[in-house]
Amino acid sequence: MTKSARILIHTSDPAPMLARLAEAAPGIEARGHDSYDGLGRVLADFRPDIAYSVAFRGRDGFPREALLGPDGPGWIAVGGSGVDHLTPWDMGAVTVTNSAGVAAAMMAEYVLGAVLHFTLDIDGMAADRAARHWPPNRLMTPLRGKTMLIVGLGHTGQAVAARAQAFGLRVIGTRARPQPVENVDEVHGSDALADLWGRADIVVLSVPLLPQTRGLVNARALVAMKPDAILVDVSRGGVLDGAALINAMRAGRLKGAALDVFETEPLPADSPIWGLENVILSPHCSAVYEDWAMQSFELFLENFGRWRKGEPLLNVVDPGRGY
Known part of the structure; x- marks a missing residue:
């Protein structure tokens, strides 16, 4: 019945x-x-x-x-x-x-698309086209052999990992209860992040917003990352400290950042984030198709x-x- x-x-x-x-x-x-x-x-x-x-x-x-x-x-x-x-x-x-899980595949495509935007220097090629400049020695940056850190190995994190391994990336990640995860080479608890930031060429944030994850990526974490690291945030606004990111990007500490979530949404028109270089901004749409x-x-x-x-x-x- x-x-x-x-x-x-x-x-x-x-x-x-x-x-x-x-x-x-x-x-x-x-x-x-x-x-x-x-x-x-x-x-x-x-x-x-x-x-x-x-x-x-x-x-x-x-x-x-x-x-x-x-x-x-x-x-x-x-x-x-x-x-x-x-x-x-x-x-x-x-x-x-x-x-x-419904939008995990789409979000994973967003993440890899953002990463490729920076490794292929899409902005640089667009600038060359606008200037009608033909650089004789432009080089591509391969993903194979680089390390991706996925903070949060839920549905989205696992979908990202599967695609990252197809590109030849080494994948490390964190989850609340560490256990082996398919397509992930190393799984750690979140308490290991201090030792993981500096190992990653690409950092992907895909954790929920909780008291323990609010401000998880702060100034100290950003300083610990490689100076040419790529950061992609598809988590929730508040996991990444926006003020710390602004300072890091202005100081040239990261190669690039792709941000789909923000502490205040819609992002206020007077936010300094709009004016940052080497940043992709999207209106919380990585899961929307x-x-x-x-x-x-x-x-x-x-x-x-x-x-x-x-x-x-x-x-x-x-x-x-x-x-």
Whole structure:
């Protein structure tokens, strides 16, 4: 016997998901809401059992208190992988799942694309073209034999590792509970980072934002990195100390940095980060591709089927661990 449910879909455009839900689970009572404003009133009126929710306008102003309040659902299915806009919560009162893994392949492509941007000197070639200059001795920088450090070997970190090994990179990485990981040559605990920064030619950040990871990459870590290292941040804003990065880039301590996440999003127009050289900036879009939203919702539908049958849910998040 399957359970019935009331489902709230809280996204910027709930209509396609409402249609897909009606197709997959006919007769389910559902409602959509496309704003942060007024969510509390919707919850009080509709009293959903489940909310599928995406932080579609960023963390600032997200109606966390409403979702976790007395009118909130017993299960919140987060449409993305990050849950720092909800933490902390009481696991005894509400179950939170995420969509980790849905966008891992796309994020890995972003990481390798950013790395190749710097190793191939795409900016330099563009400048030569603009100047109609033909340098006779331009050299490419191969990835083979270099070392990549992946800070956070979750779904995204592992997808990056698989692609990095295909390029001939040596891969080292960290995870909360060190154990062998496919395509990773060395796995360490995060307490080993002080000894790992200086070994890496490429540093990739893919950890959740937690009290213990906030400011993880600070001035000391940046100074410890190789002066020609490449840094790619696809974690969460706040893991990398923005002020420390600005100082490091101005001092020429890194070859380049690719930043997809920021402490304040959208990045303020007066932020000095906009003016840094050798920096790629993207608007928290490394996980976003044409079909991403519906792929995430398909994972939710699979989980909803489990919920109706009383089976364990996939991707249940521990707020203390962030995943």
